[in-house]
Amino acid sequence: MSSSSERISRGRNDDRLISASEIAELGFCERFVVLTARHGRRHDPPDVSAARERGNRAHEEFFNESVAIANGQRTPSKRPCFMEMRVFEPNAHELVILRRMRDELLSRTVLGRWVIALYDKACPWLVNASEHKPAWAIATLRRSLSAVALLASLALRISPGAGRAGP
Amino acid sequence: MTGSSFIAISLLALILVGLLVATRNTSPWRHPDEPSEWRHAELIYAEKLFKEPLVGMVARIDRAYRINGVIELVELKTRASGRVYASDVIELSVQRVVLQEKTGKAVSRRGWVLIEHSTTRRRTARSVMLYDTDEVLRLRDRTRQLREVANRVTLTELRGPSSPKACAKCGQRTRCTARLM
Numbered sequence: 136m137s138s139s140s141e142r143i144s145r146g147r148n149d150d151r152l153i154s155a156s157e158i159a160e161l162g163f164c165e166r167f168v169v170l171t172a173r174h175g176r177r178h179d180p181p182d183v184s185a186a187r188e189r190g191n192r193a194h195e196e197f198f199n200e201s202v203a204i205a206n207g208q209r210t211p212s213k214r215p216c217f218m219e220m221r222v223f224e225p226n227a228h229e230l231v232i233l234r235r236m237r238d239e240l241l242s243r244t245v246l247g248r249w250v251i252a253l254y255d256k257a258c259p260w261l262v263n264a265s266e267h268k269p270a271w272a273i274a275t276l277r278r279s280l281s282a283v284a285l286l287a288s289l290a291l292r293i294s295p296g297a298g299r300a301g302p
Numbered sequence: 303m304t305g306s307s308f309i310a311i312s313l314l315a316l317i318l319v320g321l322l323v324a325t326r327n328t329s330p331w332r333h334p335d336e337p338s339e340w341r342h343a344e345l346i347y348a349e350k351l352f353k354e355p356l357v358g359m360v361a362r363i364d365r366a367y368r369i370n371g372v373i374e375l376v377e378l379k380t381r382a383s384g385r386v387y388a389s390d391v392i393e394l395s396v397q398r399v400v401l402q403e404k405t406g407k408a409v410s411r412r413g414w415v416l417i418e419h420s421t422t423r424r425r426t427a428r429s430v431m432l433y434d435t436d437e438v439l440r441l442r443d444r445t446r447q448l449r450e451v452a453n454r455v456t457l458t459e460l461r462g463p464s465s466p467k468a469c470a471k472c473g474q475r476t477r478c479t480a481r482l483m
Contacts, residue, residue, distance in 0.1 A: 152353055155361035155396035158438075158445050162388030163468065165448060165460035170474040172452035183473040186380070186420075193380045193418050194349070194364065201348030201365055239370055242342040251342065 217254075217261040222277050229284040236287035337414070337427045343367035343374075354403045359442060361397040364416075366409075373407055376414040376427075384426050388464070390415045392441060395433035402435075 160168050179187070223230050241247030265273065347366035354360070365376040377394050394413035402409050411434075416427045433441075448455070457479060469475050 152355065152358055152360040153442055153445055155359065155393045155400070158359070158396050158441050159389040159393035161441055161445055161448075162390075162392045164463040164472065166457045166462055166478055167472060167474050168445060168448045169452045169455055169457065169460060170477050172449045174474070174477055176473065179473045180476065183471070186471075189420060190380045194378060197364060197378050197416075198349040201345060204345050205348070238342065242370070248338075248342065 217258045217265070218280060220262050221265045221273060222280060229281050232284040232288045232291070233280070235291055236284070239291060240287065336425075337429070339369055339374075340367055340427075343369045346373065352397075352400045352404045354400045357399060357403050357439070357442070359396055359400050361393075361400040363397050363401065366401070369410070373401070373409045374412055374414065375401070375409065375432075376416055378416045378418060380418045380420050382420045384417050384419070384428075386415045386417070386428050386430055391430050391432060392438075394430065395438050396442075398432050399435050399438045 157168075160171070218233065219225055219230055237251055241251050344367060345365065346368050347363050349362065349364060350366075351360065351362045363375060364378045367374050367376065375394050375397050377390060377397070379390060391413070394415070398409045398411075398413065401407070411432050413430050413432045414427050415430055416425055418425045448460070463469060463472070469478070472478065
């Protein structure tokens with residue numbers, strides 16, 4: 136009986152790579168796999184060709200959507216982050232923890248996702264409103280959020296100093 | 303405005319915005335085409351080809367998200383029914399093995415089949431449990447074996463489709479003598 140790693144290594148001896156879609160055809164019909172190996176895919180019936188064309192167009196649109204999603208993903212230049220712009224330094228360890236808290240804790244629950252949306256919507260206002268605020272007010276917020284980050288690091292089991300930039 | 307009143311107004315604004323969001327008819331994460339799991343996911347691959355000679359397989363990934371730190375794969379299909387077929391699960395399973403071997407990153411056993419209706423174009427996402435690596439390698443070996451014996455094997459010896467209806471849409475139906483038996 137061969138182990139998984141031994142079975143994987145057998146792929147090295149085969150120059151021809153098999154595609155995922157070719158292997159997937161096994162799930163449809165073994166006869167189809169054999170007939171395709173014998174005759175190829177030329178001269179597909181018109182309905183099959185039309186379906187393939189439709190699929191290709193859908194994939195093209197899907198890819199364009201993916202590009203749009205990637206371009207629209209949150210970046211500091213597109214969506215101001217209040218904590219990053221006013222409270223902490225851009226590379227602060229607390230920001231890393233708070234982002235992980237957002238992605239790994241808050242985003243898993245409905246309530247947490249509401250909190251994330253609330254923060255996202257409030258950020259532009261907070262950034263503008265805090266522009267000329269006294270330093271002690273920002274410092275109070277920083278201490279409060281640092282405490283939240285500390286609790287989050289415990290919940291996430293992150294070492295308090297892990298990932299801290301600089302010496 | 304003093305610092306304390308700024309903090310108080312900030313908190314009040316957060317509560318007001320929360321109420322505004324909460325009273326909307328639809329959730330901000332709800333999209334007719336996408337499951338809620340994708341709303342805060344990070345898109346990491348789109349239409350990307352991965353070749354892995356180590357496993358002798360190649361896979362094009364339609365879309366891959368990082369959801370809660372784990373990569374999850376999405377395969378787009380266009381069809382008239384909202385059904386998920388065994389071939390969809392196999393295709394995603396192969397993609398998972400190739401991506402894991404190529405990048406060394408963990409890929410979730412949960413995958414997604416996003417079915418776009420061929421006429422209405424409405425999309426439905428269905429989550430599926432993928433096959434493990436051993437099962438994928440077995441399927442790869444079976445594919446190789448069938449290709450090797452393609453010119454000697456009798457079609458009736460081989461497994462046909464799970465439903466005779468599948469033959470009606472098969473690209474090889476005019477050549478397949480087994481379906482007539």
